[in-house]
Amino acid sequence: MKKLFKIxxxxxxxxxxxxxxGCNKPADDKTTTTTGAGTxxxxxxxxxxxxxxxxxxGVLHITSIQETSGYTYAHHKGIQEMKESLxxxxxxxxxxxxxxxxxxxxxxxxxxxxxxxxCDIIFATSYNYMDSVEEFAAANPKVIFSHCSGSKSNNSNxxxxxxxxxxxxxxxxxxxxxxxxxxxxPKIGFVAAMDVKNSEVTGGINAFAxxxxxxxxECEVFxxxxxxxxxxxxxxxxxxxxxxxxxxxxxxxxxxxxxxxTAQQNNVFGVGYNSDMTTAAPKAHLVAPIWNWGVYYTAAxxxxxxxxxxxxxxxxxxxxxxxxxxxxxxxxxxxGTAEKIAEAEAKIKSGELFVFTGPILDNTGKQIIGEGxxxxxxxxxxxxxxxxxxxxxx
Amino acid sequence: xxxxxxxxxxxxxSATPLLFGTLGxxxxxxxxxxxxxxxGMMWLGAFSGFYVAFKTDSLLLSLVASFAFAALGAALxxxxxxxLRANQNVTGLTLTTFxxxxxxxxxxxxxxxxxxxxxxxxxxxxxxxxxxxxxxxxPYVGKLLFNYNILVYFAxxxxxxxxxxxxxxxxxxxxRAVGENPAAADAAGINVTVQKYIHVILGGGICxxxxxxxxxxxxxxxxxxxxxVNGYGWIAVALxxxxxxxPARAIVGSLIFGMxxxxxxxxxxxxxxxxxxxxQMLPFLLTTIVLIITSIRKxxxxxxxxxxxxxxxxxxx
Numbered sequence: 001m002k003k004l005f006k007i008x009x010x011x012x013x014x015x016x017x018x019x020x021x022g023c024n025k026p027a028d029d030k031t032t033t034t035t036g037a038g039t040x041x042x043x044x045x046x047x048x049x050x051x052x053x054x055x056x057x058g059v060l061h062i063t064s065i066q067e068t069s070g071y072t073y074a075h076h077k078g079i080q081e082m083k084e085s086l087x088x089x090x091x092x093x094x095x096x097x098x099x100x101x102x103x104x105x106x107x108x109x110x111x112x113x114x115x116x117x118x119c120d121i122i123f124a125t126s127y128n129y130m131d132s133v134e135e136f137a138a139a140n141p142k143v144i145f146s147h148c149s150g151s152k153s154n155n156s157n158x159x160x161x162x163x164x165x166x167x168x169x170x171x172x173x174x175x176x177x178x179x180x181x182x183x184x185x186p187k188i189g190f191v192a193a194m195d196v197k198n199s200e201v202t203g204g205i206n207a208f209a210x211x212x213x214x215x216x217x218e219c220e221v222f223x224x225x226x227x228x229x230x231x232x233x234x235x236x237x238x239x240x241x242x243x244x245x246x247x248x249x250x251x252x253x254x255x256x257x258x259x260x261x262t263a264q265q266n267n268v269f270g271v272g273y274n275s276d277m278t279t280a281a282p283k284a285h286l287v288a289p290i291w292n293w294g295v296y297y298t299a300a301x302x303x304x305x306x307x308x309x310x311x312x313x314x315x316x317x318x319x320x321x322x323x324x325x326x327x328x329x330x331x332x333x334x335x336g337t338a339e340k341i342a343e344a345e346a347k348i349k350s351g352e353l354f355v356f357t358g359p360i361l362d363n364t365g366k367q368i369i370g371e372g373x374x375x376x377x378x379x380x381x382x383x384x385x386x387x388x389x390x391x392x393x394x
Numbered sequence: 395x396x397x398x399x400x401x402x403x404x405x406x407x408s409a410t411p412l413l414f415g416t417l418g419x420x421x422x423x424x425x426x427x428x429x430x431x432x433x434g435m436m437w438l439g440a441f442s443g444f445y446v447a448f449k450t451d452s453l454l455l456s457l458v459a460s461f462a463f464a465a466l467g468a469a470l471x472x473x474x475x476x477x478l479r480a481n482q483n484v485t486g487l488t489l490t491t492f493x494x495x496x497x498x499x500x501x502x503x504x505x506x507x508x509x510x511x512x513x514x515x516x517x518x519x520x521x522x523x524x525x526x527x528x529x530x531x532x533p534y535v536g537k538l539l540f541n542y543n544i545l546v547y548f549a550x551x552x553x554x555x556x557x558x559x560x561x562x563x564x565x566x567x568x569x570r571a572v573g574e575n576p577a578a579a580d581a582a583g584i585n586v587t588v589q590k591y592i593h594v595i596l597g598g599g600i601c602x603x604x605x606x607x608x609x610x611x612x613x614x615x616x617x618x619x620x621x622x623v624n625g626y627g628w629i630a631v632a633l634x635x636x637x638x639x640x641p642a643r644a645i646v647g648s649l650i651f652g653m654x655x656x657x658x659x660x661x662x663x664x665x666x667x668x669x670x671x672x673x674q675m676l677p678f679l680l681t682t683i684v685l686i687i688t689s690i691r692k693x694x695x696x697x698x699x700x701x702x703x704x705x706x707x708x709x710x711x
Contacts, residue, residue, distance in 0.1 A: 064619035066505045098620075195670065224659060227670030232618045233608065237408060241659035244400040257510075261614035265522060279509055280616060393663040 047144065047157075049307030050120050052086065057301060058114030060107070061097035062126035063230050069257035070230070072097060074274045075125045075148075078293025085298050086305070094119060101128035111136045115143055121304050123297070124148065126229075127200075134158065144309060146300060149200060151382055155311055161296055162200075162381065164317025166207035167348050168289030168325055170355045171341050172271045173211020175287045176249045177219055178334035179269050180212070183249075186219040188212055189242030191235055193254040195225045196385055196393065201253045203384035207355050208251055208271075209391045215340060222247060222394040223387065230255040236262045243268055245394060249286075260285045269332065276326035286333050287341075288326040295322045315377055318348050362386035399537055401653075401660035406546060409652025411436070411612065411623075413549045414604025415630025416637060416644040417556060422468075422597035423639060424560060425590045426573040426701035429471055430486030432601050433627025434493020435464040439602025440623050441497035444609040445504060447513045448617070453520050460606035461599035467493050468598020469591075476590045479705040490627070501617055513615040521545065521610050545607050550645055552600070557642040569593060573699030576706040586706055601627070632681040638688060638696035651677045 057079070065076040076095065083093055094117055096110045107129055114122050115136065121144040124133045130150040137145040137158035145158045153160045180188055190208065194201045209221045222245060224238040235254050239262035242250055251271040252259040257280040263270035264284035270277075272288035296314060303309040316322045325345075328338055347353035356379075358369035368386065369375065375383075387393065415432050422429045429435075443460030447453065471489050474480040504511055521543050524530065529540040560566040571579040572589045580586050605623055609615075613622040633651060637644040658673035688696055 064502075066502060066510075066619045068505075068510050225670055227674065230620050231624065232614075232616075232620070233408075233612045233622050233624070236612060236614055237404065237656065238659055240404060241400075241656075244397070244404070244660075256618055256620075257616060258614055258618075261616055265518070265614065280512065393667065 047304065047307055047309050050305055052088070052305050055088065055092060055121075055301065055305055056117065056119045057082075057088070057093050058117065058119035058122040059093070059095040060099055060110055060114070060122065060124045060126075060129060061095060062101050063098060063255060065095065065097045067230075067256065069272070069275055069277055069280060070255040071274050072125070072255070074291045075123075075293050077275075078291070078295075078297045079123075081292075081294030082297035082301055085294070086301060088301075101126040104132060107132045108136075115140050119143060121146060121301060121309075123300075144304060153311060153313055157311060159311045159313055161300075161314035163291065163296075163315065163322040164380075165289055165291065165323050166203050166355055166380070167317045168323040169204045169207040170211040170214075170348075171325055171344055172251065172287055172289045173208040173213075174215050174340050174344060175328070175333055175337050176208070176251055176269075176271045177212035177214070177216040178337050178340065179286060179332075180219050180249050181216040182334040185246065185248045186216065187245070187247045188219060188221045189239070189245070189247035189250040190221055190223045190391075191238045191242070191250065191252045191254055191259045192223050192225050193229045194227070196387060199380070199382050199384040202387065203356075203380055204253050205391060206360075206384060206388045209388055210355060211344075213390055214344070219390070221391045223391060224394060226254060228254075232256040232258040235259050239263065240266070242394070257281065272326070278326065278329045282329070283332065285329055286337075287328050290324055290326050292321055292324055295320055315381070318345070356380060361389040363389050363391055365389070395534070397660065399534055401656055402538060403541070404656040404660065405649060405652035406542065407652070408612070408655045409648040410546045410549050411604040411607045411626055412630050412633055412651055413553060413644060413648040414607060415601050415627055416633040416648055417549070417553050417641055418597040418599070418601035418604070419630055419634045420597070420637065420639055420641055420644060421556060421600065422594050423634060423699055423702050424569050424573045425593040426576060426699055426704065426706070427472075427475060427590060427594050428482050428486065428703040429468065429489070429594065429598070430483060430631060431467065431471055431489025431493060431598075432630050433623060433625070434490035435467045435598045435601040436605035436608065436623045436627045436630075437493045437497035437621065438467050439464040439599075439605030440609040440621070441500050441605075443602070443606025444511070444513070444617055445500070447517055447606075447610060447615075448504070448511050451514050451517050453517060456610065457603055457606060460602040462602075464493075464602020464605065465595045465599035468595045468601075471598070472591050472594040475705060476587060476594070479707065482703050482705065494621070498619070498621065501619060501621075505617060505619060510619075511617040513610065517610075518615045521615070543611060545603075545611065548603075549607075553641045553645050557640065560641065570699070573701055576701050580706075580708060586708075590706075601630070604630070629677060632678065635688070635698075636681055636684050639698060640696075650680070654680065 059079055061072040063072045065072055099110045123146050125148045127149045130152050133145050133147045134152050141157055147160050149162045150160050176188055190205050192201050196202050212219050226234040226238055235256055236258040239250055239259040243266045249269045250259055250263050252273050257277045260270040260272050260277045260281035264281040269286055270284045271286055277288055278285045354374050356375035358373040359371050360368045362368055419432050439460035442463035443456045446459035447456035467489055471485055474485045475482050523541050523543055526540050530536045568584045572586050576586045608622040633647050637647040654677045
């Protein structure tokens with residue numbers, strides 16, 4: 001009898017395990033079988049044209065495409081936009097989401113699956129995929145790998161793409177600064193995913209602060225670091241601490257909307273990121289810098305179809321509409337916000353205003369660049385490891 | 395002073411889900427069952443509590459649902475380990491992965507393409523900080539004692555009640571007997587199986603309420619597909635050791651862990667700047683130290699129930 005019990009318990013334990021694996025299925029459902037159309041590679045690292053009906057696009061996402069406030073959702077939307085504007089079918093797009101970029105084995109498995117599914121181009125959307133992608137690009141010369149926000153590439157089939165989100169951050173800083181000025185408290189908080197060493201995050205904070213200072217020079221920006229790209233609970237706790245410290249407007253570089261909902265619950269205001277977070281916090285959210293990844297995805301996939309894709313790093317901004325702002329939350333923004341933003345936006349588009357123009361001092365008073373000098377693209381992408389004057393880690 | 399009050403306040407807010415989880419696990423371990431499925435049960439509670447709150451707008455129903463769904467997970471564990479006598483460690487771990495999976499897949503089904511589910515403003519109001527006339531306005535003390543959401547008080551009261559139950563009632567004594575020596579308890583006429591079932595399920599349900607706390611309060615009432623529980627269940631398991639299986643000490647223990655969780659946000663960077671991972675490590679470092687100290691001291695009162703982790707075979711007495 002005892003033996004029978006043991007067997008039954010074993011079976012039930014297995015049932016639990018399989019129920020779990022069953023749960024992971026939906027994410028994989030998008031995987032489809034190959035149609036057999038590969039690409040051929042010319043000797044000069046250029047790729048042949050691929051018929052539109054035959055092209056396959058693979059995407060690797062770090063979090064869920066369902067988190068509608070987040071970074072991944074913005075990429076997902078861009079992919080969908082590309083699909084529609086180029087007239088591809090669902091079966092031609094293979095998106096793998098919830099692939100944490102710190103789990104290297106899973107990343108490699110997912111990349112291999114995309115390669116095995118005969119993808120012509122694979123977009124990897126998170127920074128830490130970089131080394132795995134580099135490895136795969138070397139091993140699969142017929143497949144194009146396009147990696148977001150990294151610093152590596154090769155001359156044949158591996159490029160890097162990102163955008164001048166700092167332009168949009170600068171503009172969102174204007175909205176935040178004007179709101180703080182209207183309230184009369186020169187304190188703005190910023191919940192950052194990564195610390196000062198991360199140039200993408202820190203550059204964003206600095207650009208935001210420059211935007212704030214352009215309308216409210218004495219206003220200070222206080223930064224709290226969560227240490228994780230996505231952790232709703234920690235983001236909320238950091239936001240609460242900033243509010244406790246007296247901040248009246250909060251901004252963020254992290255992937256959930258908890259900073260905005262925390263702002264709303266505590267009757268302060270917020271500037272989101274990635275998508276229009278007004279839906280989550282209508283009484284607090286002013287505006288958000290957003291990505292229109294569809295611009296890049298459409299262009300890149302079109303090049304693959306035309307056979308004109310070459311490995312070249314992509315770094316664009318307002319000029320092509322890759323970055324932008326969500327709709328202003330007119331009912332709560334300070335008076336004159338729309339005009340101020342429109343003014344600066346026009347200058348950015350025309351090239352008259354370059355966000356990182358000297359003199360720029362870091363927050364210890366050291367001069368980074370002098371009057372009239374500008375940060376280079378390389379410096380912007382990897383070299384901003386300091387907070388500017390007026391920004392404090394708190 | 396204000397900064398310190400704010401710090402304590404934040405610590406208590408983030409300690410409460412830990413207290414639910416810890417209390418639930420203590421109750422489970424008191425009858426000799428080590429359930430490593432706390433994380434899973436908290437996820438189950440987080441989902442069901444959120445779902446019912448989202449659909450019905452009722453806090454009470456939400457709490458009942460979170461209790462019930464997590465208790466269901468615990469019942470599964472109870473059936474496997476008590477009746478079928480499966481290995482407790484393995485079953486508990488399986489329950490964790492199972493709970494996370496189920497909660498995620500149901501959450502996936504609940505979320506529409508365009509907007510994440512969010513509880514209503516009125517319900518949000520109900521789980522926000524109490525504002526009692528007079529009491530809340532007392533300087534310092536008011537904020538520190540009378541200005542929390544109602545689940546904080548519920549968790550503390552529940553812990554005190556269970557402390558009294560284990561320490562001062564005959565039933566509690568019976569339960570402890572089951573956990574210490576089930577054979578002796580059996581011989582004394584206590585129905586070991588029934589006691590185990592009741593407390594494993596009860597403990598699991600309480601863990602579930604901790605999960606609901608996280609999705610309703612810690613997550614600001616928005617369903618996050620990546621989850622909000624993320625590791626709190628495991629900290630709760632560590633806290634059981636920290637609290638030395640004593641529900642009253644669990645209150646202090648979870649408060650200390652909450653303080654560590656909030657430390658990073660409230661220690662001004664101008665005073666000391668440590669890398670984030672150091673702060674994240676502190677609670678676990680503390681648990682290690684406590685484990686070492688308790689194992690050196692070997693005081694009889696502060697030990698794990700003797701039969702914890704072992705299944706009881708009546709035939710093998």
